[in-house]
Amino acid sequence: MKKISHYILFSIIGILLSSCSGLKYLTVETLEPAQVNLPDNILRVAVVNNVVQQPDEIGHDLIKLGSNSTEREKASSDSIAIFYTEALTQFLDEADYYQRVTYYSKPLREDSDFFMEKPLSPERMNEIKSETRSDAVISLDKLIIETNKREHFRQFGSTYADLKGKIYSIIRVYLPTMNGKIPAVQYTDSLYWEGFDLQDNIMFTEVKLPSREEAMKLLAIHAAEKMSNVFAPHWEMQDRWYYTMPNKYMREGETYAKVADWNNAIIKWESFYNLQSNKTSKAKAASNIALAYEMLDNMVEAFEWAKEANKLFNESTSPNSLERRRSQLYMNEIERRRSNSNRIDIWE
Template sequence: MKNTIFIALILLAGILTSCGSVKYFGIETFTPAEITFPETVETVVIVNNAVPQPKKPGYKYTIMGVEQDTTHMVADSALYDACKALGEAIADQPFFKDVRLYNDAVRQDEFFFQDTKLTPDQVETICDESGAEAIISLDRLLFNMEKDVFPFGEVMAGTIKVQSTAVLRAYMPGRNNSMATIYLTDSLFWSEGASNLRTLDSYLPKPEVALRETAAYLTSGAYRNFVPHWEQAQRWYYTNSGTRWKQASAFAAKEKWEEALTIWQSIYEAQTNKKSKAEAAANIAVGYEMVGKFNEALDWAKKSLALFKEQTSDEKDSNVALLTLYEQVITSRIQANNKLNMQFGKE
């Protein structure tokens, strides 16, 4: 939902910009993790609790439409790469004091398709051995790989598609169940061409390499679920040909938001034109967001939206739509800020 809001903001801002009335810009917002660990958790350990997928299932290789029956893939190293990539991505964020990688695979059974949680006893043992207060565990990792080789004009073409799904969980000692479960799914695709099969085979990754790269790609983005992180977003402000508007825009372009706010507030107070007043109120909302005053930003976004609605009965009006979306974004930021305070122990 959040991504949909941001995309809609970008599209609406683009429409208004084409009329020369809006300038938009990129920002980074600090976003809380999906999972909130207790403040006492300073060290986490990444654990491989999955069973490697056997060589045959999930791998289909065809040459000119004929399926090959001597193919296989090896997934053992992919499990390690998945854990390593996740651990490195989490460690890159300045949140936990230490992120460790548990050396041993936990499960010894052969039920690779089965999603099995760590038991409370296993959680206690792993935390004692690793010195961690919490565990992030890879509880299942599955692949489906398709390799296809076919003639394409005067060359041989080859494609590899690897689809992967994973289950991640967070655990803490003293709990009968996991803290949260994260389901991941993604895919990677390769395409090459060559004059003959041998050369083509050297261009395309080996099955094991394709699995390892897909596993690392899949889990490396999952850090967002476990640590606060930065995300890109779009914002905008209205412009006008008036001198004071231009001065405020110049300050905003230089990220001098306090100065821009002062001018926009004076414009708002002096305006009798409701449209200009609504635009000034919208700019004040953005300005307050940029200086971290999210509640004030929400108040001014509501004022702006009310003024725009007074001027039209069209619910699809671009200004009404833009401010409606922005009000949702600011509401989400207030909620996110409260969650961040919890995650950093500020409450």
């Protein structure tokens, strides 16, 4: 159901101790917003496959052992677009953001013009929406996959090679709009493998090179997972840390942090900050306070304290110090989350 707040939520997964370094690390799970901000009334979506199957002779190359020339190969992309759209449907459904995600299995393209895109007509869009009782249609409108293999050597009758797969897709979101815009999201990515091209040979199975067909399926599922993050909020694991010092207030703040009592941790760390004249010590306390506010989902205060920590580290440490670099990265990350700069509102 589309009910997740657009603000960042946090849940502490675990705390890993490293007392000798003066830091204690924790891993948090952050809720990243969708990169494409669909209107709030889009509660049910249908996913469709609107591409023509890629011809076997397009997109596949081979450089044989001892050769520098590239040869064309054939590989079947049968059902790859189906793998992509079915996986996208599953990932979006598992995100639990929309009330319902439906996979529309009926074929949409009956022509053979692989290179030509044919976006859905308003009439076809409305038919699909009516059949699936959806508010919008997410359509795979273009899919091109390349596989490039290079052979390196032979051993025990098997060839050792590398295989690079590249995927390019265009997904459009169809729904009635006042200005008639059809948002399109382009996605390009690649995966790389190396190992033995075993075929019927059972040796070296632990370093087996996937077939081109297997590689295309893996690329399709990988792309579908990435694209699901475009249309729905998703959880990501992030590393965080706080500074420890042999001081009463810092230790008490740490005790509260261990049980996620961030409000009391802030009180203790602020007490230490206000009593200190040493800028490096103040910077460490400020960094801890920024973390506590981040855990409380108060990104405005978190950014102010992260900025203060960075300023104090810049004033008290060398240009190449780890503390300075770490605080700069953390300040930038909090600013990114505070502004939600990775969201794209395509309806404004």
